[in-house]
Amino acid sequence: MDPIHLPEYEPSTPAPDYSSRPLPGERCIERTPKQTISHQGQLSFTYQEHGMSLTLRGCREEGSVPTFGLCSTVHGEFEPIDREKIVSITVKLEGRVVIKNRSRISSSLLFSRYRTLWESDSAETVCPGILPLSMAFPAHYLDSHTGRDTRLPPSLSISRPRRAAVIYSLTVTVRKKRGLFFCMRSPREVSIIADLRYSPRVRPPRPSPMYFSALKQSPDEWLENVWSIEGCPLQAEDSRTLMVQCHLFLPSVRVFSVSECIPFHLSLCGSTTSLQSMLRSLAPDRVVEEEAYNDPIHVFVVRQTIVHTDQGKAIHEEILGNAELTTSELTVLDAPLPEDAMFRSWNGQLRCEKSITCSGFTTSVLEVKDFVVLSLVRQLGSTKSLKANLRHDIPIRIVTHPYVDRL
Numbered sequence: 001m002d003p004i005h006l007p008e009y010e011p012s013t014p015a016p017d018y019s020s021r022p023l024p025g026e027r028c029i030e031r032t033p034k035q036t037i038s039h040q041g042q043l044s045f046t047y048q049e050h051g052m053s054l055t056l057r058g059c060r061e062e063g064s065v066p067t068f069g070l071c072s073t074v075h076g077e078f079e080p081i082d083r084e085k086i087v088s089i090t091v092k093l094e095g096r097v098v099i100k101n102r103s104r105i106s107s108s109l110l111f112s113r114y115r116t117l118w119e120s121d122s123a124e125t126v127c128p129g130i131l132p133l134s135m136a137f138p139a140h141y142l143d144s145h146t147g148r149d150t151r152l153p154p155s156l157s158i159s160r161p162r163r164a165a166v167i168y169s170l171t172v173t174v175r176k177k178r179g180l181f182f183c184m185r186s187p188r189e190v191s192i193i194a195d196l197r198y199s200p201r202v203r204p205p206r207p208s209p210m211y212f213s214a215l216k217q218s219p220d221e222w223l224e225n226v227w228s229i230e231g232c233p234l235q236a237e238d239s240r241t242l243m244v245q246c247h248l249f250l251p252s253v254r255v256f257s258v259s260e261c262i263p264f265h266l267s268l269c270g271s272t273t274s275l276q277s278m279l280r281s282l283a284p285d286r287v288v289e290e291e292a293y294n295d296p297i298h299v300f301v302v303r304q305t306i307v308h309t310d311q312g313k314a315i316h317e318e319i320l321g322n323a324e325l326t327t328s329e330l331t332v333l334d335a336p337l338p339e340d341a342m343f344r345s346w347n348g349q350l351r352c353e354k355s356i357t358c359s360g361f362t363t364s365v366l367e368v369k370d371f372v373v374l375s376l377v378r379q380l381g382s383t384k385s386l387k388a389n390l391r392h393d394i395p396i397r398i399v400t401h402p403y404v405d406r407l
Contacts, residue, residue, distance in 0.1 A: 161314035
């Protein structure tokens with residue numbers, strides 16, 4: 001474009017001064033102050049020992065310990081002293097399972113990552129005053145017993161059935177030259193050890209169905225478990241084996257948050273004689289009444305902890321929550337039944353009444369598992385001593401965080 005045809009421009013007027021404070025004679029009708037949001041995961045922890053300082057950043061806090069999630073990276077800085085005497089500085093991130101069995105303590109290494117932060121290449125090189133460090137948690141580790149990659153377990157400390165713990169630590173080791181009098185000896189080492197907490201946020205892959213009507217409308221959302229219960233004959237001279245079938249329908253996802261209810265549907269079917277036989281096997285000296293059918297089976301959530309040692313394995317079970325049952329008219333059984341078949345159905349919900357801090361996991365020496373347990377005995381304590389005919393276990397997984405729709 002020809003410059004002579006360009007329009008003439010004049011400088012713009014300066015923008016007025018703006019302020020959140022009213023001028024004399026003015027009033028503020030409404031003011032919304034800026035909110036300061038504290039983002040989780042922006043905390044820092046400082047450790048000081050031997051005159052040195054280790055600072056960890058970008059983590060969250062649980063139990064006054066720096067906490068890291070799945071595949072998180074440990075960021076920080078290290079400040080040494082006597083830098084002229086330093087030969088090398090290394091950092092090590094590792095995880096272990098420690099088990100105390102009577103007077104003996106055994107330790108199994110999960111993983112160990114090692115890195116050199118600084119190393120002298122000549123006698124005149126001086127170590128820097130601040131050294132940045134960065135070490136990442138692996139998602140898996142190689143199990144030395146099975147030879148397979150296994151998911152890294154969360155931090156844990158238990159006292160039953162044995163004293164055991166899953167521990168993680170970050171160790172910074174400084175190697176220094178000795179004085180002239182000790183010049184023939186190897187360099188001395190000093191270390192700073194920071195205890196870490198590994199706590200990945202585990203969530204269900206999808207939500208549980210909300211309504212029991214989906215048992216027929218969306219059968220793929222439910223998993224059917226069948227438990228055959230053997231009763232004793234009502235007459236001593238009768239040699240027949242009487243069976244009652246229990247059908248339990250659980251959400252097929254089988255992974256549930258500790259904060260959510262687990263819906264289920266329970267159905268009993270069998271002949272009247274079989275049901276009476278089942279109840280008689282539980283209380284042989286009691287006359288079976290009709291009201292006894294109202295609550296024949298108890299449902300609860302159990303967390304099982306197994307510690308493996310050279311002497312065998314020790315098991316501890318804890319009931320996390322009991323179910324509440326309500327009578328239901330819904331019938332979803334399609335199996336052929338005897339002519340005198342009798343149905344009893346219930347809807348129920350399971351909720352964990354005790355808090356948990358980690359999801360279940362499996363290692364070669366320590367396991368934490370969750371189950372939905374059907375029992376013919378109302379048991380308030382441990383249930384592992386129940387006979388197989390009185391108890392049926394269904395593996396599930398209780399996780400720490402609820403499902404989140406990411407759409």
